[in-house]
Amino acid sequence: MRLSYSALDSFQNCSLKYKFQNIDKIKEPKSKEAVFGTLVHGTMKFIHNPSLLPPKLEDALDYFSKNWNSDVFEDELEERSAFSMGVAMIQQYYKNNIVSEYNIVDLESRFAIEIIDPKNGANHTISGIIDRIDKTEDGYEIIDYKTTKKMPSQDKVDNDLQxxxxxxxxxxxxxxxxxxxxxxxxxxxxxxxxxxLSSQRSLEQLKNANQLFLDVIAEIEKGIFVPNVTPLCDWCGFQKICPMWKHKFKEERKIDSEEINAAIGDYINLKSAIASTKTQFAELQEKITKYMEQEGVERVFSDEGIIAQTLRKTYKYDEKQLREILEPLDKWESVLKVDGIALKNIMSVLPVSTRQDVERARVLDKESKSLTIKKK
Ligand code: SF4
Known part of the structure; x- marks a missing residue:
């Protein structure tokens, strides 16, 4: 299989988006964020293109504004804010860097490397583009530019697959x-x-990266593609065909009756009414229990009926004793169950390769559907 890094990233964020892009080959309309990111990357390439006289700040800003594309923005305000953000980024870049001082080895460097799956000998290719490679005083630096707002933690950078x-x-x-x-x-x-944010890699991490790629390929080959709603959906050009979003667009609805729209509204309202009733119920319960304690009674009476207080007990077993009883009967293992929450809690302290092994050991137990509400 041939897989670009961005396709892998896409699959990991939302496998349905991967399917739309890479299997169904549906052309994704370019979002304003993508257009903006491409232009900023282009400007960085312009700044560092080897030349006798590296471009000054004014030249870089001139390149940026000449290549600006107004068509993707909804209104003037949005466009103005994006344009000034781009200008600020370039100004800041010049403030923090002396561009003539870098020894550039390559810019927007395309690659295609082969990985052989040791399990079946299958040959796969990973392709991608490295934004910049510099020769440093005693080695090299590989740089990827990001135009996103959110910055990762150092730990994430130290384990970043890209x-x-x-x-x-x-x-x-x-x-x-x-x-x-x-x-x-x-x-x-x-x-x-x-x-x-900078980091280094060990040989083991590099080997793990290849294994992760092989794992993702194995997942893709299973042919199961499910939508994954995250903030990244705001940047996804497939919303109109995605089952998680397409109902938002009235023109995409097959059935758009008043009856079903009313049912959706009623369901949301009823759910909030149930939540507020639950709170009210808990408050009443507390008031009555307190009153019973003060009166020293176990039952209270009114014209509507009787409320009785009952004591419910729950028990747990002493693990050591239970083990001593069940182990000789060879039944101890059958009462042990992996605690998913406890496992999740220790995941962050496990080494990366162990975390990956744990992930690989995950199998689907059961699935069911329920309705959840996100209020506007
Ligand atoms: S809109 Fe979100 S859930 Fe749907 S395909 Fe795009 S990224 Fe996936």
């Missing part, structure tokens, strides 16, 4: 550098914040 894949691609081109991993830096440059 950077590992890029480093693997770099090593495929310069295999001798595998002996100098401590001199190769991988960085995510968050242009909105003017902050570069």
């Amino acid at each position: 950077l590992s894949v890029y480093l693997n691609a770099f090593l495929a081109r310069y295999p001798k550098e595998a002996a100098n991993l401590d001199k190769i830096t991988v960085s995510l440059y968050y242009l909105k914040h003017g902050v570069k």
Whole structure:
């Protein structure tokens, strides 16, 4: 299978989006964020293109405004705010960097590396584009520009798959550098914040990155593609055909009757009424229990009926004793159950490779459908 890094990222964020893009080959209308990101990346390439006289700030701003595309914005206000954000990013970049000082090895460097699955010998190709590779004083730096608002934690950068894949691609081109991993830096440059988050990789992490790719390929080959609603949906061009969003667009509805619209509204209102009744019920319960305590009674009477207080007890077993009883009968294992919540709690302290092994051990137990409400 041939898979680009962005396709893998897409599959991990929402496998349905991956299907729309890569299997159904539906062309996604470019969002304003994507258009903006492409232009900022283009400007960074313009800034660092090797030349005798590197472009000054005015030249970079000139490039940015000449290539600006107004068509993707809904109104003037939105366009003005995006334009000034781009200008601020470039200004900040010049403030924090002396562009002539970098020794650029490659810009928007395309790669395609092969991975062989040791289980079945299948040959796969990963492709992608590395924004920038620099020669540093004693090694190299691989940089990926980001135009998003949200910055990850250092821990996420240290385990970022994209950077590992890029480093693997770099090593495929310069295999001798595998002996100098401590001199190769991988960085995510968050242009909105003017902050570069850097990290390094071990050989083990690079091997794990390949395994993760193989795991994702195995998942894709299962052919199950489910929508995953996240804030990234705001940037997704497939909302009109996605089962999680298409009902929002009236023109996409097959049945649009007043009866069903009223049922949806009534359901939402009834659910809030139930929630408020539950709160009211708990308050009444507390008041009556307190009164019973003060009166020293177990039952109270009114014209509507009688309320009685009952004591409910729950028991738990002493694990040590139970084990001593059941183990000789070979029944101890059958009463043990993996506690999913406890497992989730210890995941963050496990080494990355163990976390991946745990993820691989996950199997679907049962599934059911329920209705959840997100109020406007
Ligand atoms: S709108 Fe969201 S859930 Fe639907 S395909 Fe796009 S990313 Fe996935």
